[in-house]
Amino acid sequence: MSNFIVTVAANTNLRICFPSVYFFWTTFLFRNWIVLSYCCYLIFIKILDMQIVDVYKRIDLEIINGKGCYVCDKSGTQYLDMFGGHAVISVGHTHPHYVSEVNRQLNLLGFYSNSVKISIQEQIADKLGKISDKENYNLFLCNSGAEANENALKLASYQNGRKKVIAFTGSFHGRTSLTAAATNISAIAAPVNETPHVIFYRITT
Numbered sequence: 001m002s003n004f005i006v007t008v009a010a011n012t013n014l015r016i017c018f019p020s021v022y023f024f025w026t027t028f029l030f031r032n033w034i035v036l037s038y039c040c041y042l043i044f045i046k047i048l049d050m051q052i053v054d055v056y057k058r059i060d061l062e063i064i065n066g067k068g069c070y071v072c073d074k075s076g077t078q079y080l081d082m083f084g085g086h087a088v089i090s091v092g093h094t095h096p097h098y099v100s101e102v103n104r105q106l107n108l109l110g111f112y113s114n115s116v117k118i119s120i121q122e123q124i125a126d127k128l129g130k131i132s133d134k135e136n137y138n139l140f141l142c143n144s145g146a147e148a149n150e151n152a153l154k155l156a157s158y159q160n161g162r163k164k165v166i167a168f169t170g171s172f173h174g175r176t177s178l179t180a181a182a183t184n185i186s187a188i189a190a191p192v193n194e195t196p197h198v199i200f201y202r203i204t205t
């Protein structure tokens with residue numbers, strides 16, 4: 001019986017590995033109980049449906065496609081999208097150039113480590129340097145605003161050897177350790193993020 005419990009526990013925690021993990025363990029450990037344990041698995045899967053973490057309060061709306069500055073929900077209702085790509089990807093939706101460039105790259109290579117030379121990184125550094133007139137700067141590429149802020153704080157600290165950071169109350173810098181530490185919003189900064197190194201100032205008008 002203990003094998004049976006282990007099997008079910010493993011599968012409820014690793015539901016995404018179904019069916020390979022499930023059948024591997026059940027056939028391996030429990031040949032005679034396959035049908036019964038499979039039924040139990042189905043019951044567990046129903047009870048313990050994995051939920052998405054509500055990072056934001058969700059609007060009851062499911063957007064399924066978009067074109068230009070319009071998006072459409074499941075029922076075909078069209079909306080003028082004024083969300084602006086969360087202020088980080090305000091390029092509209094499914095522009096043919098954007099789609100073909102992302103496709104072109106994915107057809108070549110989706111991901112590779114920074115430990116090798118990646119010439120498109122150099123191309124973007126070159127373009128950004130020219131556009132911003134900062135050609136003698138180094139470019140650090142990362143995936144999110146939080147990483148950008150986290151690394152900006154670390155770079156400043158490496159450079160000046162100091163530990164103290166000044167931040168404003170109510171400001172938001174991201175959800176990584178140091179950016180959360182510099183964000184005194186309890187929903188963002190957990191107790192473990194609290195540090196005496198960050199000093200908060202309140203802006204008064």
Ligand SMILES: Cc1ncc(COP(=O)(O)O)c(C=O)c1O
Nearest residue numbers: 144145146147149172173174175
């Ligand atoms: C001012 C500011 N800083 C940092 C961030 C964090 O960016 P990301 O969600 O990409 O980590 C955001 C994101 O909304 C932001 O608005």
